Amino acid sequence: MVVVVESKQLAFRYLTYINMLSRLDRQGVSVISSHNLSAICKVGASQLRKDLMPIPGASGKQSVGYSVKSLLVSLQHMMHRDQNDEVILVGVGSFGAALIKYRGFEANGFKIIAAFDLHPTIIENSEVTVYGMDALESFLCGHEVKFAILAVPESAAKNVADQLVRLGINRLLNLTPALLNVPDPVKVSNVNLVYEMEYLRRQS
Amino acid sequence: MVVVVESKQLAFRYLTYINMLSRLDRQGVSVISSHNLSAICKVGASQLRKDLMPIPGASGKQSVGYSVKSLLVSLQHMMHRDQNDEVILVGVGSFGAALIKYRGFEANGFKIIAAFDLHPTIIENSEVTVYGMDALESFLCGHEVKFAILAVPESAAKNVADQLVRLGINRLLNLTPALLNVPDPVKVSNVNLVYEMEYLRRQS
DNA sequence: GAGTGTGAACGTCTTCACAGCT
């Protein structure tokens, strides 16, 4: 029985629950009520309970609360936190280089195994090799990678994305402002920091 | 008559319309139908028309379409694209340094006027000065800045955010995984690349 | 009493369908 979370907002709430629960677990808290956990996660208590309802194995005890550990395990399993995935990075400008140095991906089950750029450079203090773009095809033919992070200039985004999809990538984190056109099973997440800033301008 | 867009999804659609319209404008297209524009922006045609309905000055001609230029101007005005804002950056790790080098903010009306870090470094090819954290207070007392980008380590996020809010910042782009607690008029946008990656894992 | 589980109400966002204008 597998639950698939399609809504992004809901998925992000689940991930927040996971992070807060694992912090509570490290702090030695073993039981927590929906009221308390929801306050920590900044959501409503009934929403938290509604969110947990469809999850297999995530049930609490009345007048007690939820077991931190078992709730954590159920959520982690549902969100595939027990999974490890290999990722390639395409585009190693200052942004891409920062992603290579960032430890947060690996800490959460995403390992950048290779990077590609028109102008390969060596990234200090890192095991990740930066290859030329011409090496992309042969690399992906030899490795079963599903995830790619797209950090190329906007003008190159569409072509590179098409190429990645053709070579078998079907999960794409798009850090460019370009709107990508991908065939059906491929999923894209767009992150646009300028949009985020502009959104903050409302009624300022 | 000022329209405030509270929904993030809607705001992002407006920003997409703006970007696509300005590209069409540069290409010399002067009129476009909701059907064609919606295809470019990857939304439904009736949704596009619904989105445009409440906007003062954004009306199309039946059997013709919308004037690219006037629609663009109306949207830009509503989304404050004709506005310039000064921004400070707090936390100059590899990520923060990449943001300083990134040209996209300035191109869209956000100018990073100063950066702060525990360990100030000099960023090459950049006019942005990196100050020590102790310079934050005096700097903000001398400048009327409302926007800050938070790119510090997670463990420092809460304290730094509190300090920024106390010093008058009320728009915060939070690039850390920490959940910030801010008083009422302050707005926060959270960007979490790990969450985005994890969201891509659904049914993979 | 304290806290979960859940149906029902409520609100918001999206899609449909079509009237009306050019």
Place this chain on the structure above:
DNA sequence: AGCTGTGAAGACGTTCACACTC
């Protein structure tokens, strides 16, 4: 005929209220 503007319907997400359990 072609396209906009919009009410109505539908889908989705959130909040409320309370029965039930420990």
